[in-house]
Amino acid sequence: MxxxxxxxxxxxxxxxxxxxxxxxxxxxxxxxxxxxxxxxxxxxxxxxxxxxxxxxxxxxxxxxxxxxxxxxxxxxxxxxxxxxxxxxxxxxxxxxxxxxxxxxxxxxxxxxxxxxxxxxxxxxxxxxxxxxxxxxxxxxxxxxxLGITGLTSYVGLYEYCFPKEGERVFISAAAGAVGQLVGQFAKLMGCYVVGSAGTKEKVDLLKNKLGFDEAFNYKEENDLDVALKRYFPEGIDIYFDNVGGKMLDAVLLNMRVHGRIAGCGMISQYNLDQPEGVTNLMHLIYKRVRYHGFTVREYYHLHPKFLDFILPHIRQGKIVYxxxxxxxxxxxxxxxxxxxxxxxxxxxxxxxxxx
Amino acid sequence: MxxxxxxxxxxxxxxxxxxxxxxxxxxxxxxxxxxxxxxxxxxxxxxxxxxxxxxxxxxxxxxxxxxxxxxxxxxxxxxxxxxxxxxxxxxxxxxxxxxxxxxxxxxxxxxxxxxxxxxxxxxxxxxxxxxxxxxxxxxxxxxxxLGITGLTSYVGLYEYCFPKEGERVFISAAAGAVGQLVGQFAKLMGCYVVGSAGTKEKVDLLKNKLGFDEAFNYKEENDLDVALKRYFPEGIDIYFDNVGGKMLDAVLLNMRVHGRIAGCGMISQYNLDQPEGVTNLMHLIYKRVRYHGFTVREYYHLHPKFLDFILPHIRQGKIVYxxxxxxxxxxxxxxxxxxxxxxxxxxxxxxxxxx
Known part of the structure; x- marks a missing residue:
């Protein structure tokens, strides 16, 4: 005692x-x-x-x-x-x-x-x-x-988005814990990867250190739809949703046919008394897109497989964390x-x- | 000539x-x-x-x-x-x-x-x-x-919702062309099936002729969330969305874990200058639900299989049309x-x- x-x-x-x-x-x-x-x-x-x-x-x-x-x-x-x-x-x-x-x-x-x-x-x-x-x-x-953050990124991208080489991937809150990894995993697959973040410092990090093809500061954009069309003139195949709200609404306008959205979180909404309304859901039907919410809690059994995947990449310096x-x-x-x-x-x- | x-x-x-x-x-x-x-x-x-x-x-x-x-x-x-x-x-x-x-x-x-x-x-x-x-x-x-309407109902239910015996199914615009069939197909699977419609006559049709377990007139409900909780005290496994908008928002509050939503149409939104905002999308993540929009145009190859399924049911009087x-x-x-x-x-x- x-x-x-x-x-x-x-x-x-x-x-x-x-x-x-x-x-x-x-x-x-x-x-x-x-x-x-x-x-x-x-x-x-x-x-x-x-x-x-x-x-x-x-x-x-x-x-x-x-x-x-x-x-x-x-x-x-x-x-x-x-x-x-x-x-x-x-x-x-x-x-x-x-x-x-x-x-x-x-x-x-x-x-x-x-x-x-x-x-x-x-x-x-x-x-x-x-x-x-x-x-x-x-x-x-x-x-x-090596814990939940990595497993979340891995499960969300591979089990829910099925990335293929050359596909166009957008990640919100991309300089966050999960976003930075999803982007790098998608780059390993040969995807074109763009992230959004809220400061110039984060945008620079995404482009210069984490290997994203492009990144932008969503706070400096008057029209998120216009911003997305700048980086995705042919539309988005995969959206990894960390924020929900207005960004999701703009993304829906820019999804490609058979696009996939992994619903990981909606951080923009957690502190609101009443969540923002999302108006462009009809684009899920127009473009036969799926939005699938997930939680890593159902995928702990994949953790050993995930470690086998991620540890060599870390040791070889192929993933920046x-x-x-x-x-x-x-x-x-x-x-x-x-x-x-x-x-x-x-x-x-x-x-x-x-x- | x-x-x-x-x-x-x-x-x-x-x-x-x-x-x-x-x-x-x-x-x-x-x-x-x-x-x-x-x-x-x-x-x-x-x-x-x-x-x-x-x-x-x-x-x-x-x-x-x-x-x-x-x-x-x-x-x-x-x-x-x-x-x-x-x-x-x-x-x-x-x-x-x-x-x-x-x-x-x-x-x-x-x-x-x-x-x-x-x-x-x-x-x-x-x-x-x-x-x-x-x-x-x-x-x-x-x-x-026997054409698009039936194939839409068949594809939407079986290819997107994966119904299992005993699951709880909700269908909006249930007395419409597609809704009436989805409900009957789900009953054939042994599901509990509830539909919404906009007149007493349609509600009676659903309950008395089409074999739905329950039906309600959404126009007579002050609070769609309350209405859904009345018919689904344990929540909804499958939602066949024909209407979007406010009904979808209320359904999201009532989905069960691992629920599936087939996005067939959003008729409540087509004539609006600005679509209604849907605020409860976070429930897609809370409950790991997927919303998947689809179009029957990608499933014409299933039509022969569909005819083999539906024609005997029609001839034996097991489907009311x-x-x-x-x-x-x-x-x-x-x-x-x-x-x-x-x-x-x-x-x-x-x-x-x-x-």
Missing amino acids: TEVKNKQVILRNYVITIPKDSDLYVTSTTATIKFKLPADTSATSNSKELAVIVKNLYLSCDPYQRLFMEKIPGLSHFKSYTPGSPIFGYGVAKVLDSQHPDFKAGDLVWGTTNWEQFSLITTPKNLIKIELSDTDVPLSYYAGI VQDIVEGLESAPAALFGLFKGHNIGKQVVVVDHE | TEVKNKQVILRNYVITIPKDSDLYVTSTTATIKFKLPADTSATSNSKELAVIVKNLYLSCDPYQRLFMEKIPGLSHFKSYTPGSPIFGYGVAKVLDSQHPDFKAGDLVWGTTNWEQFSLITTPKNLIKIELSDTDVPLSYYAGI VQDIVEGLESAPAALFGLFKGHNIGKQVVVVDHE
């Missing part, structure tokens, strides 16, 4: 429209934490119910977390955050103790954890052990390109909500502790 | 918003028509370029025809109607003469023809010969259930535009001539 301060990031109350940093607060109370779990002595216990204690190292900041800060009507399958409790998300952690046979003290893992220093994980099925042979890359990568890292749980609320202000360039990660 | 009056339905001018009957006019001028084609003597001629002369019998009235009455920006692949010329569509006709080896005088055909008494068809690849063995059913059926038939080309403009006022019950057909 050890007494430590377990710093936590707590949701104050459900958020209605635009989140403020103060909607989350960081506690630093002294809590009693058992770093040692009792041995599992029950002959009938299910290994799925066994607990693991971890020290959190890196936390992934993701736009979808905003959705868990409110109760969305009709979505009973959504597990919202609980006001007064720490929020959760994806992260990288080190095992301190485990009742579960798959984990032992000292193991490095990634998966679902809480935004705090130390976590008692009672659903270790959501943890994946990081193989020692795969720790030659920075450990924070498992809070991004941009992280935006802040230090300390105190910085976490501003880092998370900065996603909605476009503050991050690349994958936003919070360092809780260095290994 | 024979001189006859060839009555024609002509588009006066491109239509901007709500079409008026006077946007079409019926001519009855004396025109010279060669009922006999010159024999094809060119050794190099392609049989695809050979002409067929037909006497039109039945014309199909379809909502998509409204879209051909304007120039839609960015849709260069759409063949709009030409002001001053007869409009075209699907219909049933009798061959009077043919240069094409697949057709001979006396054959009955269905396919693309003009809205007039006699047509010179220069693209006979769009005509399909009706087998004599399949003329025991009313010939007008080939302007509907409701037609709304008017006589004479003079009645055609009002019949076509009546689709947008909900005047038709079932498939709207114009009789040009009885065989």
Whole structure:
């Protein structure tokens, strides 16, 4: 039994429209934490119910977390955050103790954890052990390109968009965590790839570092339809939708026959009291286009295959991965909500502790 | 060479918003028509370029025809109607003469023809010969259930929605040409089927004649979301979208995880200057739903298979088919535009001539 301060990031109350940093607060109370779990002595216990204690190292900041800060009507399958409790998300952690046979003290893992220093994980099925042979890359990568962010990009592009060489691909929020990877994966396939972003710095990054064919700052465009026609005079085969709203409406006007849209997120809409209306849906029929929403949560089984694909590319320097890292749980609320202000360039990660 | 009056339905001018009957006019001028084609003597001629002369019998009235009455920006692949010329569509006709080896005088055909008494068809690849063995059913059926209308229903349900026994299916404009068939096909699969329509008479038809489990009059509902929750307390697996707009927006709130939406048409939007905004698209991602627009034009190759499926059902009385038939080309403009006022019950057909 050890007494430590377990710093936590707590949701104050459900958020209605635009989140403020103060909607989350960081506690630093002294809590009693058992770093040692009792041995599992029950002959009938299910290994799925066994607990693991971890020290959190890196936390992934993701736009979808905003959705868990409110109760969305009709979505009973959504597990919202609980006001007064720490929020959760994806992260990288080190095992301190485990009742579960798959984990032992000292193991490095990634998966679902809480935004705090130390976590008692009672659903270790959501943890994946990081193989020692795969720790030659920075450990924070498992809070991004080697974890959910990378798998999301991979699944969204390959399982939902079926890219073929020479096809025309557009990605919104392209300098974000997922967008930067989707663009590079599409380039590996021999596609023509254009991304939109919200600052000149991000546009330069896309064109000069990430290998996009073209990129533009959507905030400088009076008419998104005109902007898209400039880069896609023959239309768009694949749209990777990270933003929804007005950009989606303009994209619909520019889709090609049999185009595919992967619905990954609609970050432009999360903080609105009433979402924007999308008016050009008839183009889904005119051009026989499909819009398919997806979640990476249904594709964890593809993670080993994804690692086999991505690790060689990283080791050979064929994929550029941009992280935006802040230090300390105190910085976490501003880092998370900065996603909605476009503050991050690349994958936003919070360092809780260095290994 | 024979001189006859060839009555024609002509588009006066491109239509901007709500079409008026006077946007079409019926001519009855004396025109010279060669009922006999010159024999094809060119050794190099392609049989695809050979002409067929037909006497039109039945014309199909379809909502998509409204879209051909304007120039839609960015849709260069759409063949709009030409002001001053007869409009075209699907219909049933009798061959009077043919240069094409697949057709001979006396054959009955269905396919693309003009809205007039006699047509010179220069693209006979769009005509399909009706087998004599399949003329025991009313010939007008080939302007509907045995033609494009039936194939649309079949393709939309089976190729885009993948219905399984026990799944929950919702169909808008359910008493229309396509809706009535989709509902019955889904019942054959053992689905729970609910339709919406715009009059009490149509709702009664759906429930009492067509075998729908439930039906409701959308015009009597203050809140479509509430109405859908009444009939789908556990949500909708499959939505067959014939109307778009507000109904689609309410359906999105009620889709189940992995739901499928076939985008067949959006009749509620065709006459609007600016389409209504759809605000609930985020539910496509929340519930991993796909919306897939389609056109039957890409599925003509399935027509023989479709006939093998549908003809036995019709002969055994297992499918009810409701037609709304008017006589004479003079009645055609009002019949076509009546689709947008909900005047038709079932498939709207114009009789040009009885065989």
